[in-house]
Amino acid sequence: MTTTRTPNRQAPPHGTPARYQGPRRHNDWQPCRCTDCRTAVRRAEKIQELRRRRGxxxxxxxxxxxxxxxxxxxxxxxxxxxxxxxxxxxxxxxxxxxxxxxxxxxxxxxxxxxLAPTRRPDGTVPSVGTRRRAHALAAMGWPLSWIAEQAGLSFTGLRDISAGRTKSVKGTYRDAIDALYRTHSMRPGPSQVARRTALRKGWVTAAAWDGAAIDDPSATPETSCDSNLNRNGLAALRRADVEHLDGFGVSVEEIARRLGMAESTVKGIVKELRAGERRNRSKAAA
Structure with a gap:
């Protein structure tokens, strides 16, 4: 009969009391009596004695x-x-x-x-804050594919993060998405599809998170502040998108394609916008 022996655990570094004392139960490494380890033990004993004398x-x-x-x-x-x-x-x-x-x-x-909870020794951080930031950006019309490209990670990776399937992310990815969040989370993005998807999934905008609460797993969004995109807010953002693209001479067909809207809806909004501009000019002339 053969037995499988578990690999030895890594010994603490030299110059620490733990290395001097050795493991308590497992023979993973041998106690060390080098000068650095003996010095570390004496220092620890002196500190403990000094604390005792000071009460x-x-x-x-x-x-x-x-x-x-x-x-x-x-x-x-x-x-x-x-x-x-x-x-x-x-x-x-x-x-x-x-x-x-x-x-x-x-x-x-x-x-x-x-030890800080949000920064682990392997360089990863909890994904909750990154997931919420991606949701907030999508709720403002920034597609996940665009967020992933800008942050330097794959779309599949960000999709798994946004779905809650990934529990930790590299600190570099977290920082990259945080930078996007700081600069774009309060600006309307170009994708109506991203907004509709966010609305359907119950994702909230940045206005729902109070400061550092976005990184707190136990925190909940303040939906009472109208952070969720309701129908009126969605219509206003959609109208702003159409007006922006129409101002650059983009055709109705192209606007509908980019924003994922029906051409008839885009035509109606453009017609209203242009009629409003004519009314404004006539009032100014009067």
Whole structure:
């Protein structure tokens, strides 16, 4: 009978107390007694003694650390990611979350609390903010295909993000779509089809999100501020699109093709716009 041995975990770097002490349960690496590791242990002991003399608490409530740990996990971190980034044992992460303990050592707690939920060690970030930004752009008439091209990712990739099938994205993609969101989310885009699709799927515009709430998985949009494109708002944007293209001499047929509208509807809007212009000129002449 043969057994499969799990690969050894990566040893903590030299110059840390964890490398000096070695693994607690698994023989993944050997404790190190080099000068850097011994110095790190002595420094940690001196810091702990100094804190004790100054009356500082050497322990922090487990629930405080566990709450932050759960936030990290909710944002796509794994227990091993936390252990590696905080330079602690994977078992310590499990104990903080599940063990019947009341406190966590101060240095361990600080190492965990210093980890930012939105930036993982592998360079990825939660996709929720990127998904909502793409929805807001589409709700204003910017097609997903255009967003993907401008951000430098594939249309299939952005489609999966917008559908919620992708839970994390590269930080570079998140930043690229955020830049588009900042410059275009309050401007009407050229695609009526994108707006109609967004309206049908219940996607909201940027006006529905209050500041950093767009990146908060627990936040909900403020639909009461008319951030959803209602019928009147949709008609106004459609009319503005037609007026813009007609002003550049684009034909009715081409306008209808670009905006995904019926030619008869475009003809009616153009007729109203031109009639309004004539009425304005006649009033100015009078």
């Amino acid at each position: 500082h608490n050497s322990y922090i409530s487990r629930e405080t650390v566990a709450t932050h740990l759960r936030t990290l996990l909710d944002n796509g971190w794994t227990g091993q990611m936390v252990a590696d980034a905080a330079q602690i044992n994977r078992k310590t992460v499990w104990n903080i979350l599940n063990a019947d303990i009341a406190t966590v050592r101060h240095d361990t707690a600080q190492a965990v609390l210093a």
